Amino acid sequence: MDVDDKIRKIEEEIHKTPYNKATSHHIGKLKAKISKLKEDAIARGSSNTKGKGFHVKKSGDSTAVLVGFPSVGKSTLLNELTNADSKVGSYQFTTLDIIPGIMEYNGAQIQIFDVPGIITGASGGKGRGKEILSVARTADLILIVLDVFNPNHLNVIIKEIRDIGIRPNETPPDVSIRRKRIGGIHTSSTVPLTYLDDGTIRSILNEYGIHNGDVLIRDDVNIDKFIDAIEGNRTYIPTIVLLNKVDLVDDNYINEIKKNIPDFIPISADKKYNIDYLKEEIFSRVDLMRIYLKPQGRKVDLEDPLIIRKNATIIDVANKLHREFAKNFRHANVWGTSVKFPGQKVGPNHILEDEDILRIILKK
Numbered sequence: 001m002d003v004d005d006k007i008r009k010i011e012e013e014i015h016k017t018p019y020n021k022a023t024s025h026h027i028g029k030l031k032a033k034i035s036k037l038k039e040d041a042i043a044r045g046s047s048n049t050k051g052k053g054f055h056v057k058k059s060g061d062s063t064a065v066l067v068g069f070p071s072v073g074k075s076t077l078l079n080e081l082t083n084a085d086s087k088v089g090s091y092q093f094t095t096l097d098i099i100p101g102i103m104e105y106n107g108a109q110i111q112i113f114d115v116p117g118i119i120t121g122a123s124g125g126k127g128r129g130k131e132i133l134s135v136a137r138t139a140d141l142i143l144i145v146l147d148v149f150n151p152n153h154l155n156v157i158i159k160e161i162r163d164i165g166i167r168p169n170e171t172p173p174d175v176s177i178r179r180k181r182i183g184g185i186h187t188s189s190t191v192p193l194t195y196l197d198d199g200t201i202r203s204i205l206n207e208y209g210i211h212n213g214d215v216l217i218r219d220d221v222n223i224d225k226f227i228d229a230i231e232g233n234r235t236y237i238p239t240i241v242l243l244n245k246v247d248l249v250d251d252n253y254i255n256e257i258k259k260n261i262p263d264f265i266p267i268s269a270d271k272k273y274n275i276d277y278l279k280e281e282i283f284s285r286v287d288l289m290r291i292y293l294k295p296q297g298r299k300v301d302l303e304d305p306l307i308i309r310k311n312a313t314i315i316d317v318a319n320k321l322h323r324e325f326a327k328n329f330r331h332a333n334v335w336g337t338s339v340k341f342p343g344q345k346v347g348p349n350h351i352l353e354d355e356d357i358l359r360i361i362l363k364k
């Protein structure tokens with residue numbers, strides 16, 4: 001029996017088991033088994049892939065990747081969003097390599113990768129799937145591209161990206177597990193737990209060979225998220241779902257799709273429909289912000305903002321500007337939403353917000 005069969009058998013058993021208080025520890029154990037099998041499969045796959053992984057050279061302030069089945073219009077979209085010229089074809093698997101492009105928006109340079117189409121079984125290595133999905137793992141944003149006639153492919157793509165360890169649009173579970181040598185498992189939580197009880201927690205941990213330790217849970221996680229916390233190697237990536245080629249259907253058709261997929265952006269890469277809105281969404285989801293600098297004794301430069309990650313501090317900005325700036329930092333003044341009054345004096349650890357104006361005062 002190969003790994004896929006093993007996983008399928010356990011999944012069937014989970015499916016057959018009604019979920020309730022009495023069965024939850026059993027389901028927890030089965031889900032832990034599946035997670036371990038998938039991890040093993042990924043580890044094995046990466047050590048014996050004959051081909052080299054794709055060569056990905058990152059540039060720009062942030063990176064997004066287009067993921068989808070063949071022929072859904074990824075390359076057409078890349079060419080529309082960026083300066084790139086990726087080959088477009090009416091046949092499947094036109095794109096065979098990773099094609100980067102740069103989208104300029106709000107003064108930011110966002111790098112977007114066009115990659116070959118993936119198919120069912122990609123995370124298990126089908127059609128270079130694992131290498132393609134590895135590129136997605138390192139991105140700051142995933143753009144899932146669907147063809148308007150195959151919206152149901154979304155489930156396949158979500159499954160594939162989850163199987164490689166990506167958690168699209170999820171926040172990391174606030175769970176800490178401290179192993180000990182003796183004393184059994186002790187669980188404490190700061191919130192009421194709806195999905196987990198002591199028995200379930202213990203049976204999952206036992207599956208991982210953990211029999212003693214302190215577990216502290218700060219958010220109401222379910223079994224899957226608790227397992228993610230134990231595995232500890234998931235990547236949490238914001239994800240946008242795009243429905244492409246909407247030029248080929250009418251509004252009624254799209255409204256029907258909305259019943260099954262709650263959140264997507266309808267676009268037409270070919271007819272350039274909704275592309276500006278998409279650019280704005282991409283910018284807002286890659287978590288960048290614009291900081292306008294006001295050099296001492298001069299006017300603020302509103303034309304050319306400094307682009308930096310959201311939640312960056314004053315000292316992060318100083319470091320990005322010049323090494324000496326951070327070393328000689330005295331204080332800063334800020335105008336904008338992160339401060340209570342305009343020009344407020346702040347220290348190095350003050351967290352900035354989008355479109356703040358910043359003046360850094362250096363030691364003489």
Ligand SMILES: Nc1nc2c(ncn2[C@@H]2O[C@H](COP(=O)(O)OP(=O)(O)OP(=O)(O)O)[C@@H](O)[C@H]2O)c(=O)[nH]1
Pocket residue numbers: 068069070071072073074075076077087088089090091092093094095096115116117244245246247248267268269270271
């Ligand atoms: N009608 C319509 N056709 C589109 C649209 N976007 C792309 N196409 C067509 O769909 C076909 C596939 O487009 P590509 O951009 O090559 O698709 P891809 O996803 O990059 O395909 P692979 O590289 O094979 O994975 C081409 O014939 C495009 O002209 C669209 O918005 N509307």
Ligand SMILES: [Mg+2]
Pocket residue numbers: 074075076087088094095114115116
């Ligand atoms: Mg392509």
